[in-house]
Amino acid sequence: MSGNNHQYAFFLGCIAPNRYPGIEAAAIRTSKNVGIDLLPLKGASCCPAPGAFGSIDLNVWYAMAARNVVLAEQMGMDIALVCNGCYKSIYEVNHKLKHNDELRDGVNEVLKEIDMEFKGSVDVWHLAELYYDPKIVGVKKIADSIKRPLTGAKIAVHYGCHLMKPSKERHFGDTENPMWIEELVAALGAEPVQYRNKMQCCGAGGGVRGYDLAHALDITNEKMINMQDVGVDAVTEVCPFCQLQFDRGQIEIKEKFGVEYGIPVLHYNELLGLAQGMSPDELALDLHAIDVEPFLKKIL
């Protein structure tokens, strides 16, 4: 490990390592190129899924998320992650337990059974915010790391919900029309495009994808229509669950509603990987349900 790099415990979550491993590979390599070392967080589990677990019993959600935080506390390292759902669980539970003694005591009573204790000694970050933060990386350093600019590519940004909302418990500012991920996309040489109702949910969260797929897809479909209207070459996001919903969702939308969009879906780390010169094979882009080839033709 190079001495001057920032080091973080890398919380993987479920969908990135187990469905889109290209995101994991890209996150490690692209981060290294901009001065961030992501170290394995051994023994981490599902965050756990905030929609599913939070709906069943918030106390279990607190305890399970706290266990993941404690693993990082034992390493003495802040957590970095690549998924909005994980961010909701890990960031928010860490935040709540740090500020609510009653909650923390309750959680620690359970953690005691497995010889763990939540101390509140680390912070939790989404990689995207570390990229944007000039004290850690900053847009300029991202731009400087680019070897193959994505010139001419029109890209829609999907922020997702749980990174920035509820804003009261976050530090991102405006959630009605944020532009900071667009800045990160522009740093890759691509053209970020605005579209109607940008901040709308992908439709998958809260257990709705599993509970009522047609309902979830109808929300996704509205987003696809709005993106297609402005003519995008790809959509980028910072959440593998949103990625799954847009990527596989387009196949399901075709089956259920008979409409086809063919808009490639790429996690920001996959885009950054391409722009830094990683090959499509090194990103396992063949695992995507929607063919990424038209987008690659445009940029390669």
Add this chain to the structure above:
Amino acid sequence: MAVKKDYKDQQLAEKLRDRKYYIPDSNPEFIKDVEKIGQTAAHMCYQCGTCTGSCPSAPRSSYRIRLFMRKAVLGLEEECLTDPDLWLCTTCYSCTDRCPRNLAPTDAIMAMRNLAFKRDIIPRNFLQTVQLIYKSGHGVPNNDANRAARKKLGLEEEPETTLKYPEYLPGIRKILDHYRLKENADRILAEGE
């Protein structure tokens, strides 16, 4: 002399005077439970409808978050917890972000879902996630196609999680067992078959 607003029909007047709990089977404790679990002062809701207007589920279903907020205040526990619409919230937090009363309607919904689960009312997919995490630590576990892809990427076949270090699983199971979550998930799923 102060004028008191009243109705000629004394029964109706009595009913409307008690503005909160006028349905015989309403439970005044319900709103307190929702507020405690959801950690939000749901009774402060003044029914402006910003929440429903911000909701991605509202235009495509009969789910109305504002209605749930009102029903919670009125103590209509049964109606809230048995309504299938309760599970159509995507937890996007748009309503929470825009609420002019600084409430968290999303968390009120989460609280109602927690209370529904206590009565075994819960969609099956939520419980299946519990079973998966109990087994592997992951809600979305690894598979062979993915292992092959990981290998090609130069990653280890199993990620650095409970999948590679199953010795961490007993700890996770202890937490879930503390809340008897797996046991209840198994039971409810079996009963539904």
